[in-house]
Structure formats: C-alpha cells, structure tokens
Amino acid sequence: MKNLSPSTKLILSFLLMLGFTTSANSQILKKLGKKAEKAAERAIERRVEKEAQEKTDEVLDSILEPGKKGKKKKSPIPNDKSPSDKESSDPNSEGNSQKPDVSPTSESSEPKSIKVYSKFDFVPGDKLLFFDDFSNDFIGDFPAKWNTNGGGEVVTVNDLPARWLLMSQGFSTYYIPDVPNLPEEYTIEFDILVDGIDRQTSSTADLKVELSDSNEFRTGNKYVSASIPLCQYTPVGIRIKAKKTGAGSPKNINNTVKADIREAILNSPHISIAVNKERYRLWVNEKKYIDVPRAIVPESQFKALKFNVNSLKDGKESVFISNIKVAEGGLDLRRTLMSEGKVSTNGILFDSGSANIQPQSMGIIRQISQVLQQDASINLKIVGHTDADGGDEINMKLSKARAEAVMNVLISIYNASPERLSAEGMGESTPVGDNNTADGKAQNRRVEFIKQ
Known part of the structure; x- marks a missing residue:
C-alpha cells in the first residue's frame, strides 16, 4: 500500500465506506506493475463513479418518488415506560391527525x-x-x-x-x-x-x-x-x-x-x-x-x-x-349542503401540525365536488376551524392553511374551477365542543362548506 498514489488511497478508502474490503484490492495491486496499477486505478475510479451514481440515484428517487424502492419497515414495538409517566401527548391536539405516523407504507407520498x-x-x-x-x-x-x-x-x-x-x-x-x-x-x-x-x-x-x-x-x-x-x-x-x-x-x-x-x-x-x-x-x-x-x-x-x-x-x-x-x-352531505346551504364536518383529517390532508378524508371532499359538478351556479366558501391547543395566531394560520388545502384538492383532483372557491380560517374562535376533552377537541377540528 506504500507505493500507491494518494488518489488510489482515497479511492480505496471510499470503497471501504461502501462495504468493499480493501485487503483483496491491496494484495492484487502489490502484484501488479506500474501499468497494471494505473489500469487498476482507472478501473477502480470507474467502479467508484458507478457506485456513487447509483447511490445518488437512490437518494434522488427517495426524494422525488418516495417509496418506489423503499423497503418495508419492521413493525414498531411499545416502549417500556412507567405507568406514572403521564405525558401531555394528545395525538389529536391541534395540529395532530387521527392517524399516528407509524410504519408508513411504500406508497407514502x-x-x-x-x-x-x-x-x-x-x-x-x-x-x-x-x-x-x-x-x-x-x-x-x-x-x-x-x-x-x-x-x-x-x-x-x-x-x-x-x-x-x-x-x-x-x-x-x-x-x-x-x-x-x-x-x-x-x-x-x-x-x-x-x-x-x-x-x-x-x-x-x-x-x-x-x-x-x-x-x-x-x-x-x-x-x-x-x-x-x-x-x-x-x-x-x-x-x-x-x-x-x-x-x-x-x-x-x-x-x-x-x-x-x-x-x-x-x-x-x-x-x-x-x-x-x-x-x-x-x-x-x-x-x-x-x-x-x-x-x-x-x-x-x-x-x-x-x-x-x-x-x-x-x-x-x-x-x-x-x-x-x-x-x-354518515349521510349524504350533498343533500344537506343543497337544502341548507351549509354543511360542517369533522371528518376531514390532517397530518400533525400541518395542512396535509389525511387521504381517508377524501370521501367527504368527493361529495362536495359532486355538488359543484351538478350545479354550475354554486360557489363555495371553505372555512377551517381548530381546537384551542396552541396559540391564537398559530391556530388562525393553520385553520386558513387547511381550508386552502381542501380547496386545492377540489381544484387539482376534482377539477373544480378556482373562481368558484374561497378559503377562510377561523382558528379556535368558534368552538362547538369542550376543548378540555378529547371528544370536544375532535368536534372543534372541523371544516365548513358554505354556499355563496
């Protein structure tokens, strides 16, 4: 290894990080002449370049197409915690969804x-x-x-x-x-x-x-x-x-x-x-x-x-x-919206602390889209509401962002016209349930659709 050039040593070190053993390579290189050594260096460089490209492609795939080549995660196991460990960990406090983020599927985008x-x-x-x-x-x-x-x-x-x-x-x-x-x-x-x-x-x-x-x-x-x-x-x-x-x-x-x-x-x-x-x-x-x-x-x-x-x-x-x-x-929300001009639901769920819509909420949004398709004269205002966890300003911004997220799904997935929709956030200002209970918080986290 003493006769190897610095570039060869660097390349061999990189190969070691990728899981290749350097011992076999060093034994081969000792037996080679200078020409063979240079040829080996070029071969190693090409191999390293190929491996690096593959690793780069995997990283890009994981970012641009999450889950495409991902391996399944092993199912998680419960932590050992004391029964007296009473934490403030309401997964449905504002900003949290009703589905915990565990063991994501391969189709997690x-x-x-x-x-x-x-x-x-x-x-x-x-x-x-x-x-x-x-x-x-x-x-x-x-x-x-x-x-x-x-x-x-x-x-x-x-x-x-x-x-x-x-x-x-x-x-x-x-x-x-x-x-x-x-x-x-x-x-x-x-x-x-x-x-x-x-x-x-x-x-x-x-x-x-x-x-x-x-x-x-x-x-x-x-x-x-x-x-x-x-x-x-x-x-x-x-x-x-x-x-x-x-x-x-x-x-x-x-x-x-x-x-x-x-x-x-x-x-x-x-x-x-x-x-x-x-x-x-x-x-x-x-x-x-x-x-x-x-x-x-x-x-x-x-x-x-x-x-x-x-x-x-x-x-x-x-x-x-x-x-x-x-x-x-679990009735037809379309009829309620058409007859009463307004419908409120807490069935549209969001990811923790964000406006990302939980996909199981799509049944409700789909019904709302059908109202828009049926009557081209209807415009809708979408109003987001939160529970009282968190600050007033944060909840106001979050409720607005969630209303806009629902509006964007109606536009991007169900081809609703943007001119027929508007979004507003009310934060925690108009509760319908007790914010001191899990039931009440779940009632307060809701989205309203109002005919305009």
Whole structure:
C-alpha cells in the first residue's frame, strides 16, 4: 500500500465506506506493475463513479418518488415506560391527525396517496358519539373509557406521541368501549398497529370487530362481525358473520370475502365501517371489501361495539388499536349542503401540525365536488376551524392553511374551477365542543362548506 498514489488511497478508502474490503484490492495491486496499477486505478475510479451514481440515484428517487424502492419497515414495538409517566401527548391536539405516523407504507407520498383515495366513498358521521385516543390515560393503565374481561394497557410506540391499546388475545376476551346504544345510521373508524406479525403467524389470527345487541362479554343473540385477518403467508380474506334470528336460519350470514390485505396490515391500516339501517360496509384504507345490503335486522338496536383478538403467539405477536371514533350520521352531505346551504364536518383529517390532508378524508371532499359538478351556479366558501391547543395566531394560520388545502384538492383532483372557491380560517374562535376533552377537541377540528 506504500507505493500507491494518494488518489488510489482515497479511492480505496471510499470503497471501504461502501462495504468493499480493501485487503483483496491491496494484495492484487502489490502484484501488479506500474501499468497494471494505473489500469487498476482507472478501473477502480470507474467502479467508484458507478457506485456513487447509483447511490445518488437512490437518494434522488427517495426524494422525488418516495417509496418506489423503499423497503418495508419492521413493525414498531411499545416502549417500556412507567405507568406514572403521564405525558401531555394528545395525538389529536391541534395540529395532530387521527392517524399516528407509524410504519408508513411504500406508497407514502402525500400527493400519490390523495390520488389513490380520490374514489374513496366513505363519509364519516357528523355527530360524535364516542372518541378515544387514550390521551387522558396513564401509560401502563387500562383505558378509563373501556371495559374488558381480560387484560390490556395503554402504550406508546417508538417515542411517537400517539397512544395505543395493547390487547391480550383470547377467544372469549373482549374489549368494549363505552359507546352508547347505536342509532340506525352511524360510522366507526379506528387504526390498527401490529408487531411481530410475519409468515409464521397463524392463518386463524385475526382482529374481530363486532356490533352486538348485548354489552356482556359474549357474542350477542343478534350481531354483525368482521374478522380482519393478520396472517402473512397467504391471503385469508375478511370473514363476515351476521346472526339475525335463530341458529341455522337461512337469513344468517357466514362468508369469507376475498381480500389480500397483508401489506396493509403491516403498515398501520385505517378501518372504516358504515352502518346505514340494514346495510353494512367495511373499508381497509381506501378500498371497500364488504358491502352487504341486508346484514342487520331493521328493528335491531345494537348496544355494544366489541373487539377480540385470536391466535397470536404470546410474547411475540401483538395487536394495538387507537383513534376509535363512532359518529352518528354518515349521510349524504350533498343533500344537506343543497337544502341548507351549509354543511360542517369533522371528518376531514390532517397530518400533525400541518395542512396535509389525511387521504381517508377524501370521501367527504368527493361529495362536495359532486355538488359543484351538478350545479354550475354554486360557489363555495371553505372555512377551517381548530381546537384551542396552541396559540391564537398559530391556530388562525393553520385553520386558513387547511381550508386552502381542501380547496386545492377540489381544484387539482376534482377539477373544480378556482373562481368558484374561497378559503377562510377561523382558528379556535368558534368552538362547538369542550376543548378540555378529547371528544370536544375532535368536534372543534372541523371544516365548513358554505354556499355563496
């Protein structure tokens, strides 16, 4: 190595940083004459230039086309924190979305995600019945607004502000939030996070979501349930069951709907459920998998929402849920806007501290775009509102930016004319809920559409 020129030494050092071993190269170079050494130097220079170009291209790809060649991240695991560690970490405080930023999918570019969701037709209810992000619970405790016959605890994941309910598995272990008796029309939303799920996970592993006429720790006499598969080695499908009358009745439903949601499960999917009288629909992220027109007996009134986890390996595989939202409504916002001239919704969600729209909000914006398409004489003012977390000036700017973000989606995705739209921010100045509670904050974070 002593006879090598400085440029050769620099090149070999660079190769070492890229993972190449210098020992083999030095042995070869010692055996070469000066001409061979120069030839080797040129070859090494070309190799380094090629490697550097490839690395540069990868970096540029990650910036310009995020996720194109990205590898999946390993599912995060909960931190070890003391139950007394009561942090001020409300993931839905102003500027935070109802979806924590964990395990992003390979398609994580915001514009691309928004476009993917452009045909998403889920519209969340507009009268909040229940919301829990566990922000008021101590880490390590079971959440105060829930009941169970098993065990579980509130945890944080990878130092992120969002909190999750870690659920124990068991065929007869239920997790029941304090949801009031459910009306005829309502929506349910929540996020799932998994850890340790891989190709060795059981084909029967699932998270069951049940609507029941009983709030006891058992399956009700009348119910509708969807079992979301966690298996990775084969697409299991989503199982839907509905018991409407006695056992064995032809009116009952027991079917597995074809669905390959393996990648979604590893990347913190958002689940949306809509019940409109007898009709039951379920989406995983932007895709609708279940749409049963007569899943529910008309006269039935469900009293409970239940969660149940099955067939996981203790100590290795875990399932978490968070941001559980139940809201009455989920009706056609177009009719309300046309008849009343104004509609308000807290179903348009944004990323933490920004005006980036969560893609699952696109069902609402899509309906608003259809109003504009139907009546060319209508102009709309879009008004953003925040909760009271943060300063007045910051919230005013943020609410304006979010209203403008909604306006820009109407223009860029749904081809609305810019001349027909305007945006305004009201900050925290006109609350409709109590800013001291998670429910109230969720109500205050809203967007209004007003006919002009």
